[in-house]
Amino acid sequence: MREVAVVSVGYTRVSEHWEKSIKALFVEAALKALENADLSAKSLDGIYVANVFAGCLQGQTNLANVLADSLGLYDKFAISIDAGGASGALAIHEAYKDVAHGVRDLVMVCGVEKMSEASPQEIVSALTSVVDQEHLKYTGITVHSLAALIYKTYLKRFNKKQEDVALMSVIDHEHAATCHHAQYPFKLSLETIMSSAILADPIRVLEAISPSDGSAAIIMCLHEKAKELGLPHVKLVTSQIARDRLNLTERDDLLSMKALVEAAQRAYSSAGIRPSDLSFVELYDDYSIMGVIALEKLGLCGPGEGVELLKSGEVKLSGSIPVNTFGGLKARGAPLGAIGVYQAIEAFLQLTGNAGPNQVKNARIGLTHTSCGFNSIVVINLFEVCC
Amino acid sequence: MATSAYWRTRIQRYRLMGNKCSSCNKVFFPPRLVCPHCGSVKLDECKLPEKGRLVDYTVVYSAPKGYETVIPYVIGLVELENGVKVVAPITDVDVDEVKEGMEVELTIRKLPEQLEGGMICYTYKFRPVIK
Numbered sequence: 001m002r003e004v005a006v007v008s009v010g011y012t013r014v015s016e017h018w019e020k021s022i023k024a025l026f027v028e029a030a031l032k033a034l035e036n037a038d039l040s041a042k043s044l045d046g047i048y049v050a051n052v053f054a055g056c057l058q059g060q061t062n063l064a065n066v067l068a069d070s071l072g073l074y075d076k077f078a079i080s081i082d083a084g085g086a087s088g089a090l091a092i093h094e095a096y097k098d099v100a101h102g103v104r105d106l107v108m109v110c111g112v113e114k115m116s117e118a119s120p121q122e123i124v125s126a127l128t129s130v131v132d133q134e135h136l137k138y139t140g141i142t143v144h145s146l147a148a149l150i151y152k153t154y155l156k157r158f159n160k161k162q163e164d165v166a167l168m169s170v171i172d173h174e175h176a177a178t179c180h181h182a183q184y185p186f187k188l189s190l191e192t193i194m195s196s197a198i199l200a201d202p203i204r205v206l207e208a209i210s211p212s213d214g215s216a217a218i219i220m221c222l223h224e225k226a227k228e229l230g231l232p233h234v235k236l237v238t239s240q241i242a243r244d245r246l247n248l249t250e251r252d253d254l255l256s257m258k259a260l261v262e263a264a265q266r267a268y269s270s271a272g273i274r275p276s277d278l279s280f281v282e283l284y285d286d287y288s289i290m291g292v293i294a295l296e297k298l299g300l301c302g303p304g305e306g307v308e309l310l311k312s313g314e315v316k317l318s319g320s321i322p323v324n325t326f327g328g329l330k331a332r333g334a335p336l337g338a339i340g341v342y343q344a345i346e347a348f349l350q351l352t353g354n355a356g357p358n359q360v361k362n363a364r365i366g367l368t369h370t371s372c373g374f375n376s377i378v379v380i381n382l383f384e385v386c387c
Numbered sequence: 388m389a390t391s392a393y394w395r396t397r398i399q400r401y402r403l404m405g406n407k408c409s410s411c412n413k414v415f416f417p418p419r420l421v422c423p424h425c426g427s428v429k430l431d432e433c434k435l436p437e438k439g440r441l442v443d444y445t446v447v448y449s450a451p452k453g454y455e456t457v458i459p460y461v462i463g464l465v466e467l468e469n470g471v472k473v474v475a476p477i478t479d480v481d482v483d484e485v486k487e488g489m490e491v492e493l494t495i496r497k498l499p500e501q502l503e504g505g506m507i508c509y510t511y512k513f514r515p516v517i518k
Contacts, residue, residue: 138393
């Protein structure tokens, strides 16, 4: 397999971009990534577009074709990838395979999402649409309610308090406070989070993602090519994907998260590293509880010890294993299909020493974890600094 | 969802019909076309037990389209008498009186959401067993 590098990134702030269309958001991020590498769109061999909701919220399908056209790429490969919250990372996974196997040499991966053009009810329906609709449509079951069942199971099994789990959101906001591209760049106290409205008991609004617009693009190529270009770059060491049953009721245990464990183990094994070798982690915390569970399943601590790790402060920027260094899904924001690409950009910024006030010292290896449907699809990407 | 799609899933929705695999004898819900355990396509429709135990539940305050008028409502994880688990709305009980471990039974209830043209929708729900 050929070695793969990320050579450039471009992104919009995560926000509610009322004045910008999905096309405008995409073009903005894509052009920035090209400009930062001093490349023209014509030099790309293809684009991978990650998106989840354009079909249901904008009524726009065939998105990769539409966006490639809007960038002036009329004759190049373009593919749309939809795997819920894992879309962005899965698009990177596909691009990684193509570059590694010699199918294409220079490609762009772009995640784009525009969720602000929907009512809160439409957003709940859209988010819930990633689980089996033939089964769940017309029951009133929401994605929040399924997450709540996982949350309650965790609190009971490990005898933990919600206040401890909600620390995940406090830390996200602490990191986002100095992040220019964050949707919510300010600190939030535990008291504010715990007194916010309830989505589905016990989940509070401020423990969950909000509707976001945003677009994130990265340019990937052969490692050799990256060196030729003379650009700061990072290596994508490995990209692993694993799947689990989508219906929570069909899993042996609500807290097992088999796909997350499997993808992480394969990533560590493929790269020949241990969790303790990681310099930082960007994990998928669509709900605070899912972030805490991810800390454990990624092997950063033992079962039931996620909240202790949060309390220890080791997951902060100055700690031994900084987590969600720009605010994670909660505070940087979660434009669903773009999440995995934003995470890759954050890894790029850290590993090239361009993370500004959020810089993790001596960052060498970064892990990104992206998930769809309560870890029914998991993509783990490992990025490494280039000497 | 189109009227035909709603109609097509009426059996599972009204009667809590699952499948039994004629190769490995596993029973599961929701219904499938291929056995998730052994891969067999020889599946029989199977009426699931109508009674079970409420393993856990949540009270929903942020509703999808069509359900805004009925919040708060309860969604429960029910373990049926044969061990099959179902996530379903819990009805006929005050939100404050729902308890983990409570015995529940199947009932069919109207949903707040209607199909285009006003067709009324129903689904399975569970209610506390009255002793």
